[in-house]
Amino acid sequence: MSDEFIAKRIIEGILFLSANPLTIKDLSDVTGFKPSLVSYCLKELVEDYEARGIQVKAIAGAYRMLTNPDIAPYVEKFSTYTRGVTLSRAALETLAVIAYRQPITRGEIEEIRGVNVDGIISKLIDMRLIRIEGRAIRPGRPVLFGTSNDFLKTFGLNSLSNLPDPDKTENNQESKEGRL
């Protein structure tokens, strides 16, 4: 058996056992394998499991095993896991503005949405979906908002670069040449 093959089996076993998501560093620390090898194995595992009832998925930089969404109707009865995030349309829209334009000030969000977003912002902060990233260096030093790690977890994303590109997937709107 090749080294990669052995490493892959070991990592698979650890992922199966762990209730928590594991980063490449976690796995490398536990197994003593080089991060590059761990990362290679994880990539393989993600592919191997693609069509199975269980998936290996990277969320917010950490890997874990999850059931495949397509079998949800059958497995959800067994799950005690509650995620319970319900967002209003307005909140979701504000979150989208922040996710795609971060870091962004309150004023800029309001400019895009055309409405006051004070209440929604504090709600999103309470839900830990967004956080204060710092302050813009300009008069008034307005607070800059960005999405949090919990945002990635809630939306099952590995990183912000996994956000779908609204320009590419915009097939329902006939987009004209004059894009901004």
Place this chain on the structure above:
Amino acid sequence: MYSVKLEIFEGPLDLLFYLVDKNQLDITEISLALICREYEDYLINLRKLNLEVESSFLTVLASLLEIKSKTLLPDPPQENEDENYQRPEHELVIQLREYQRIKSATKELEEIADKAMLSFPRPETGPVDDEPVVFTSQITTFDLMDMYICMMRRMKKQEETGVIEMQAEKVSFPLIFRRITKKIKARLSTSLFELFESPPNRIHFIATFLVLLEMARRGKISLVQDQGDEIITIINRRRARREKKLEMAV
């Protein structure tokens, strides 16, 4: 008074977007007569809104009229006849287009959120941590404020017992940073109280708080507060990671 918030239209842009979309128009060529009329109809029905909301709707209506009047006027004569000359777009059109992109981004987000909800992880098994701790993200500014007040009170008590020496003091943040680092280095956790030197000094106090917040922000430490107990503990994150590693290896 009973005020109803109409969930359907979140502000003037949302309404305008809806009307443009409904009438299958391109936002760059808004057929204004139609849109303006519908927009106005909606506004009239909303007369009972508060001034701020209504005025924001009116601003957009005014912009629509401005666009309309501009399209009716001939282009100003160009100094250098450029065939590719295009009338600069109105701010509202740009705004609306941006809004349209956000709308579709919202739809995307909704879809991935729905999908994420359909994947289930393993339930947590095994020994549950019996120490209830609240992590950094859950300590609010108010907790820190309470803590600060608590420390000040302590300090006052000590002040009362002794002679107070007044001195002009300079505080060096790097110095305090180094002192904190030194104190927490060897251990996994350190109580907040241990960090303050005696005799207590208000300036050092504030500086130490600021440095701690900065360290937490940079991820060097976590601030943990046992529930019920008001003492904040500083967790050395590097140390915590190392211990976690060991735990996992066992």
